[in-house]
Amino acid sequence: MMRSWKPAAHGAWLALLLAAGALAVDTTVLPDPKLQERYEALTHELRCMQCMNNNIADSPVGLASDLRRDVQEQLLAGKSDDEIRASMVRRYGNVILFTPPVKDPSSFWVWLLPALAALGGLLIGVRVVRQRARLVAQDDSPVDAEEPRR
């Protein structure tokens, strides 16, 4: 069974990969593979302001290609990743970053709230488990006594 399943899954992945390649919006290739890597990372973390939930690497709209060109030119001019991010924030604000800065008051809660929610959930979970454990410890009735009546 496993044998027949695995190749099929590989086939599906391959098909997906090929499809993704065929749909790729951005086909820019920079001369230096290091720059290319940084280019791809940066374009994936910058928001396409026109189509809010896309990054500029995946968005086909004109503004995204303009911003990609801008990233590319800054990379070729020797700018650092932080300098490029800062230049984007200067023009579009923190909204353009998919991972806004933790220390900024406007985006601080975006980072804190999920952590608080997770912590709250954990505390509630611990409380419930403890209560249950106490219930079992207090329950002296024989388990078997209930069984026949079911």
Add this chain to the structure above:
Amino acid sequence: MNRFILPVAVFLGLAALLYIGVRHSPGKNDMPSALIGKPAPAFELPVLGETSRKFSTHEFAGKPWVLNVWGTWCVACREEHEDLMKIAAQKRVPIVGLSYKDDDAAATDWLNQLGNPYTVVAVDKEGRTAINFGVYGAPETFLIDAAGLVQYRLAGPMTPEIWQREFLSRIGGGGPR
């Protein structure tokens, strides 16, 4: 009874949070510009219809002016055009048009047919100047004050009400009535 209080409180808290979030979520059209209170990016671009002339933002140094980003491909720009004509007729401030990623001939035709509200139209063929202004669509209209600082940015079509409320109030006194 006691054991219901916490879950109910948590539920109500979450519901309130999500309700506020949904009601106040900024639409695409009211994201604040990052440039408010900052110097307007300087630019020098060719003037539409005058191949030998360039427009530079320095020409308006020391007085307030308005930058209107538009394109003939933009439906909402057509929508606001008549209002821009009326506003231009008031002659309160110069309105600079930024022909955003457009065909020059199409832009010229548009102004010939519908009227030209602009003091001058700068051609931003590649959208580089628009990016520097943080433009993410058209039309967008910026108010730049005498000190060269961006005072207001409108994303979306201009209306007489918005002009009165957001632009004229910030321009204040001075200039011909």
